[in-house]
Amino acid sequence: MDAVKTEESTAAAQSSGSSPPATGPQDCPTCVRRRIRCDRSLPTCIKCAKKSLVCPGYGPRLRWANGIAVRGHLKGRTTPHIEKPPKVSKAPSKLSTSPKSVKSSGTDDTPRTGPGIDPLEELFPGFPDPSTRSRLLSYYDQQIAGLMVWIDSEKNEYRRLVVPLAEQQPVLLLAILAISAQHLAVTTGQETSFPARARDAAVTMISKQIQQVTGKLAAGFDLGSQIDPDTAVWMLASMLTLANYEMSETETGAAAADSHRQAARTLVNALATTNRETNALFNFLRNQLAIYDILACTTIFGAMSTVEVILPAPDHSNLIFSEFLSLLHKVTIWSRQRHEKQFSGQFSLIDVPITSVDVRAGFEQARGSTLMAAGILALPRDARRRDFVRIVDIYHHAALLYTYRVLLCSHVEQTEINAAAMLLFERLDQLEDKPSCMQNLPWPVFIAGTECREDPARQAFVAKLYEDIAQDMGFKYYIGILHFLQDLWSNRLTDWTDLARRYEANGKKIVAV
Structure with a gap:
């Protein structure tokens, strides 16, 4: 069910016998977001290519997820164009596929079942x-x-x-x-x-x-x-x-x-x-x-990746990690804005909206909120409870490292980065019952993996964790994340976000969730 993204192309013009235009009809969305003039080169603009950005082209972009599949026998199919239904005098009925419903309109091909039928x-x-x-x-x-x-x-x-x-x-x-x-x-x-x-x-x-x-x-x-x-x-x-x-x-x-x-x-x-x-x-x-x-x-960098993201509901602030996730997403948004300004030559030091002190204070507050909200789980005072406290710490230090690298960059002392990395690895090593909390580890272990390119011992530790995650959870995909990290470790001059962008440009998204 991939989001439908249609683009006008020169193929339509060629099929009608006319020659394609020399340039695109409008600025591409990436250049618009970067607030620069697009060169409108075909099939994609040169400015995006020079910055290793994915140029989405110039045509209209529909965002409803109507795609059926990205592989298998349904690959490539999308929902047909839906003509606007004629106006009716009475209010339309609600849509439902409940098996309890036996009403048939004659046009709805959704399967209906009667009572007693599986x-x-x-x-x-x-x-x-x-x-x-x-x-x-x-x-x-x-x-x-x-x-x-x-x-x-x-x-x-x-x-x-x-x-x-x-x-x-x-x-x-x-x-x-x-x-x-x-x-x-x-x-x-x-x-x-x-x-x-x-x-x-x-x-x-x-x-x-x-x-x-x-x-x-x-x-x-x-x-x-x-x-x-x-x-x-x-x-x-x-x-x-x-x-x-x-x-x-x-x-x-x-x-x-x-x-x-x-x-x-x-x-x-x-x-x-x-x-x-x-x-x-x-x-x-x-x-x-x-x-x-x-x-x-945090690890997907397409132009539309942070548009209309689902945030924790404001009235559900008592949920665990709610405040943490909201702050983490703000960091992601700020980091993308910084990246766009850097490549457009408009970035200055005053554009960083938060300091390292503010970051630590914000995530410390979020950590406290998460521990308070976790009280609803009524965990017994055993290894699971202690490990959950460690998981909260693990996400705390991973978020600090993520923020230091993608947003603050030169605005944070190396000693702060080293301290956060040390505590992250310590908490990961202290987990008493790893199999019971493996589902929580892919993202923080990924962040840990981006911080150990000069340390073979830490690399081996991260590799073993990802192998255990893949085996214990039964999800093959995490082996692909490990391969990405190993590629990163072998290329010491490449920033992990740059490598992730290159992977994404080649159709390999990194989703450490």
Whole structure:
């Protein structure tokens, strides 16, 4: 479900028999954002190429995530153009794919089921058999749900609410069965075609629902009256599940996973003005997406990467890491603004909006807020509780290092950088039960890896951690992150952000989440 990004090209002009224009019709979006005059060279501008930036071209850019897949037999397909529906005198009915609904409009091709009929059996007879489905749902409950949250507890909503919802929603059920089967294949070596088939089926059905929603939006209808909370919840839960599926499938799954993240971001932003305060699961999933979105943005550098990012909901400030994530994203935004000004020759020392003292104070405050909010988990006074405190410290020091490198640069003393790096490695080494908190380590271990290019011992420590993360979590993608770090270590003169930009330009996004 990659975000649709259409660009006018010279191919259209050539097919009509006319010669292509000598220059683009308008400045490219990257040059516009950098506030410089674009040379409008075709097919992409020279100024972007000189700065190693990705030039998106000159045509219109549609941002709704209508793509179906980035690989497999659905690769390259997108949602067809939706004509504006004719006006009707009565209010349109709500969209729903609830299996309890038996109403048929004659034009809605979303599968409907009646009472007593298994929705998955009606959609895909014998796919899978009931015993396999039960086994995979149980596997998700026991092995995967705990990997989706900061720390597993009785309050894990993936287990409490998402699994029961999957029993009612065929698309979400397919997504969960796909990731369970794929995870089993990775951890046991038993390859099967079932995960990809289930993923493709789920993505196709989500795309059909998106077509309906975008059609209503194109007609100018109020989204709040067009999509019910239940539909929004299963769509968002399915997108997040599919993103995790892609991370488990291959070492290069970031691009596919990122397409699902973009789709989820678009959905949540489209629903931003609707009233969903009473839907606890939607609020939970929205904040889960915020964690994923903000951390992913730290290592993705495309022109649109930080546009319309999902932030922690203001009224959910009691959630753990909420204040931390909000400050971290501000740092990311400031760092991108600095980068753009540097390459346009407009940067000056006074443009840095925060000092190292402010950074430490801000993240220290966020650390305290996170520890207070974590009280709702009611963790026992054992290794898990002590490790969680260490995880908070680990993110604290990783965020300081990230800020020092991408924003403050020459404005911070090397002794401060060394101190933060030392404490980060100490806390990582002090974890008592690493397997229980592996899901929290990819991002801070990545930051640690960017700080040990002159230290073989630390490199070996980071490499072992990423190998353990990939093995214990069953996600092959993290081996690709390790390969990136090893490439960085072998090139001591390259900044990690420059290398990540080069990887991204070659179609290999770095998403250490």
